[in-house]
Amino acid sequence: xxxxxxxxxxxxxxxxxIGIYGLSVKRNAIRMLFAxxxxxxxxxxxxxxxxxxxxxxxxxxxxxxxIAIAAAEVxxxxxxxxxxxxxxxxIDIADFRSLKG
Amino acid sequence: MVDAAFLxxxxxxxxxxxxxxxxxxxxxxxxxxxxxxxxxxxxFLLLDSPFIAMFQIAVYVGSIAxxxxxxxxxVKRELIFKKIEDxxxxxxxxxxxxxxxxxxxxxxxxxGLRTIQTNEPAVDFRDIGEDFLTYYWPALILxxxxxxxxxxxxxxxxxxxxxxxxxxxx
Numbered sequence: 001x002x003x004x005x006x007x008x009x010x011x012x013x014x015x016x017x018i019g020i021y022g023l024s025v026k027r028n029a030i031r032m033l034f035a036x037x038x039x040x041x042x043x044x045x046x047x048x049x050x051x052x053x054x055x056x057x058x059x060x061x062x063x064x065x066x067i068a069i070a071a072a073e074v075x076x077x078x079x080x081x082x083x084x085x086x087x088x089x090x091i092d093i094a095d096f097r098s099l100k101g
Numbered sequence: 102m103v104d105a106a107f108l109x110x111x112x113x114x115x116x117x118x119x120x121x122x123x124x125x126x127x128x129x130x131x132x133x134x135x136x137x138x139x140x141x142x143x144x145f146l147l148l149d150s151p152f153i154a155m156f157q158i159a160v161y162v163g164s165i166a167x168x169x170x171x172x173x174x175x176v177k178r179e180l181i182f183k184k185i186e187d188x189x190x191x192x193x194x195x196x197x198x199x200x201x202x203x204x205x206x207x208x209x210x211x212x213g214l215r216t217i218q219t220n221e222p223a224v225d226f227r228d229i230g231e232d233f234l235t236y237y238w239p240a241l242i243l244x245x246x247x248x249x250x251x252x253x254x255x256x257x258x259x260x261x262x263x264x265x266x267x268x269x270x271x
Contacts, residue, residue, distance in 0.1 A: 072251030
């Protein structure tokens, strides 16, 4: 195998940086969800890369758990965005000021 | 040294991650996000874990990206094409990203990770199944409950009461 562990870790650091940039700059709720997805995928890549090089099956098991939990998180997050959009007619998070229903 | 497949995958993954955040249209953005998720699945294939790659394609590219696409379609047309961001924060965000990348990257490169090599065979997916059913079984049941709760909660949250009342009157 010609690829080394450090290459995968560097790609994952780049994805983490892009995700944090998106979370800090964007105010669009859906785009912030994109950034969270990118960060979660960077973490999964790290888990699987370390599991391959140690080698140990626990990393892949944890990556599968992480993928399933991320699916639940996206379902809940998107429905929250839909509720907020119905309430404010906007997806700009600066408009979501009040928590009152 | 890295091989050509790794280089191509990293260009696709990082490029479409930037495109997902920066493209003006949210629809093209979510398609670029699909590219990022597919690129990560390719990395999993390079790491000899086809089982995880299959799950990544089925769960992320297959369901999450389609779910996001449908949510984008529910939003007003002007909002899809409008760029909503803080212009003052843009340079600060780019600076934060570069500081993070350079800082973490230099720490990782200086650490001992560079010397790690492996010649051992990859983990078999039978071991993963065994892990799930022996050591991790409480976590597996908890994950099933969390998934059921999240889907039920999403349905309850996104339900429209007004439509149901009108239908009941008719």
